[in-house]
Amino acid sequence: xxxxxxxxxxxAGVYLAGLVGSLTGLGGGVVVIPLLTLVFHVDIRYAIGxxxxxxxxxxxxxxxxxxKEGITNIRLGMFLxxxxxIGAVGGAVIAVxxxxxxxxxxxxVILLFSAAMTIRKKNQEALVTxxxxxxxxxxNSSYPTKDGVVSYQLKNVGAGFSIMTLAGVMxxxxxxxxxxxxxxxxxxxxxxPFKVSTTTSNFMIGVTAAASAVVYLQRxxxxxxxxxxxxxxxLGGAFTGSKLLTRIDPKYLKYLFCIxxxxxxxxxxxxxxxxxx
Numbered sequence: 001x002x003x004x005x006x007x008x009x010x011x012a013g014v015y016l017a018g019l020v021g022s023l024t025g026l027g028g029g030v031v032v033i034p035l036l037t038l039v040f041h042v043d044i045r046y047a048i049g050x051x052x053x054x055x056x057x058x059x060x061x062x063x064x065x066x067x068k069e070g071i072t073n074i075r076l077g078m079f080l081x082x083x084x085x086i087g088a089v090g091g092a093v094i095a096v097x098x099x100x101x102x103x104x105x106x107x108x109v110i111l112l113f114s115a116a117m118t119i120r121k122k123n124q125e126a127l128v129t130x131x132x133x134x135x136x137x138x139x140n141s142s143y144p145t146k147d148g149v150v151s152y153q154l155k156n157v158g159a160g161f162s163i164m165t166l167a168g169v170m171x172x173x174x175x176x177x178x179x180x181x182x183x184x185x186x187x188x189x190x191x192x193p194f195k196v197s198t199t200t201s202n203f204m205i206g207v208t209a210a211a212s213a214v215v216y217l218q219r220x221x222x223x224x225x226x227x228x229x230x231x232x233x234x235l236g237g238a239f240t241g242s243k244l245l246t247r248i249d250p251k252y253l254k255y256l257f258c259i260x261x262x263x264x265x266x267x268x269x270x271x272x273x274x275x276x277x
Contacts (some may be wrong), residue, residue: 007225010036010226010229013039014229014232014233015236016237017233017234018236018237018238018240019240032047032050033051034268036226037104038267044103044104045096048095048174049217050226050231052209052212053227053231054227054231054235055176055209057231057235058205066199070144071195072196072203073139073143073196073200075138079139079161080164080182080204083161083162084164084182084208085168086165086168087168087169088172088208090168091212092215092216093172096215096219098173101271103272104269104271104272105268105269107265107268108264108265108267111265114261117183125193127152127153130154131156137157139154139157152193152196154190155191160186163185164181166181168211182197182201182204183198186201
């Protein structure tokens with residue numbers, strides 16, 4: 001296969017990854033890494049490096065729109081970024097010394113967890129009475145809806161902070177945004193309305209990925225020949241997905257995508273278990 005053929009096929013594949021990732025809210029990393037490792041047999045650490053750059057670009061583009069609309073809780077995002085950044089740097093360092101087959105198995109487990117998180121029931125209720133700590137840290141806020149501005153409060157700040165640290169470790173270790181864990185911390189644990197959770201998570205993903213990317217860059221796991229088409233394709237797919245989101249019902253696409261990434265997860269676990277990475 002020539003370099004031009006490889007680049008064109010990769011570009012088409014990651015474009016689809018960005019498109020589906022943006023429509024389902026899972027991001028492109030969960031598709032990009034299996035695509036690079038299982039189809040193109042790229043070393044998983046180089047695949048993670050490329051996926052981290054794609055996460056930064058994707059988050060930077062999408063997050064700005066949600067911040068402008070006033071949905072994202074910026075103060076909460078920056079507070080929780082302390083946890084995810086520490087975790088991300090730790091995870092990236094651990095990844096350098098972890099066997100690739102172990103990373104592949106762990107990645108497959110996280111994919112299965114992400115699939116389960118996608119189809120679970122979402123929290124849409126705004127909490128009226130929050131914890132004393134959320135009040136002290138001024139993390140409570142409001143967001144616009146079609147029925148007017150809705151105020152909400154938070155609870156379980158410490159538990160949410162702990163889960164965010166784990167999300168950061170997974171992000172640094174596996175090269176994904178860990179959006180499923182971040183939404184779990186905010187939506188289920190801190191009881192933030194789902195719309196705020198997803199947009200704040202999107203805002204945070206880029207910062208978390210940037211912390212991990214520094215370690216991968218220093219270790220030489222950033223290949224421009226792989227990263228450039230990945231970033232370009234994911235951005236194009238995410239842009240198209242944002243336009244299609246208002247025209248189609250992503251409900252059925254989510255179920256289809258969950259089935260697809262479950263198969264990919266089993267493939268990653270199987271290959272990792274049999275030392276095929």
